[in-house]
């Protein structure tokens with residue numbers, strides 16, 4: 279059976295050149311970057327080269343990048359690390375939004391149990407945070423604002439420059455989760471009013487289990503882990519050398535293909551909607567999010583009248599991988615906190631499916647897959 283992978287927001291296939299760069303390192307001498315001898319120096323060189331590549335791609339200084347185990351750790355390190363440092367200055371209030379990734383939301387919940395107060399800002403019907411709401415929520419105790427750039431469930435982009443300007447004007451630290459947008463959007467970090475930014479390699483055709491956190495020079499920060507003096511004491515532990523080199527290779531590929539990838543993802547997303555509308559003429563298909571203010575590779579659609587579980591299970595049986603964007607616990611899908619935050623009607627909430635595109639997807643695939651969705655929809659609806 280042919281299979282179709284439309285879940286690139288969950289994880290992406292590794293680019294062959296990334297795998298090959300990692301294999302070269304894994305089959306090499308394998309030193310510890312902290313060792314003084316030649317093996318260690320070679321490993322350290324690999325990490326430094328990777329840091330230089332990624333820093334150049336992001337427009338920041340290499341010393342401003344800390345390698346981590348991925349997006350979740352970067353978010354935790356930024357939010358907890360900034361909160362702890364700001365508490366020393368008497369600032370114990372954090373501002374975030376209800377549509378953030380759980381890596382941020384659950385970290386904020388942890389911090390509120392530790393005595394911090396957290397304001398969860400609402401989002402509009404497309405999943406966007408308003409800079410005016412951010413400004414209105416700031417108090418003399420506010421130490422940190424953490425708002426994502428591109429939403430992982432609906433793709434909606436937040437106005438991070440405007441929010442960052444509000445944060446700067448009030449002397450509040452600003453963290454941005456850029457896990458989904460990195461690779462598709464071009465960041466010049468030194469020109470952005472951002473203090474922390476989170477990245478993950480496996481969302482950009484790099485390896486799983488590697489990420490980075492940008493910490494602007496001079497930003498108050500307390501490390502969340504303690505041990506050796508790696509990463510300038512901001513993230514101790516022996517570095518994942520092959521993973522870091524693979525990450526840099528993936529970044530290199532992104533930088534060289536960004537414009538082309540943006541266009542092709544945008545085309546796939548638009549084609550997908552059109553083809554589905556043709557293949558399912560009797561089903562109302564609604565876009566959740568904002569097609570005109572979105573990451574190009576993510577589209578969240580409600581197939582009114584067909585519930586999410588039925589659709590996802592039928593898609594899976596037909597070889598199509600998509601997602602509800604929400605967690606699956608004890609066999610039952612929980613409704614997405616992002617779609618709830620967007621205040622969608624129950625019928626949209628109960629029929630939403632996220633499709634996300636990337637390396638390897640083609641218009642021909644979409645054509646086949648749309649026909650399959652059409653058959654699924656006809657079957658499901660006759661069974662109702």
Ligand SMILES: Cc1ncc(COP(=O)(O)O)c(C=O)c1O
Nearest residue numbers: 348349350379381430457458478
């Ligand atoms: C917006 C966002 N933040 C954080 C993460 C967590 O990243 P990782 O899987 O690398 O821990 C994800 C992953 O889905 C994400 O989409």
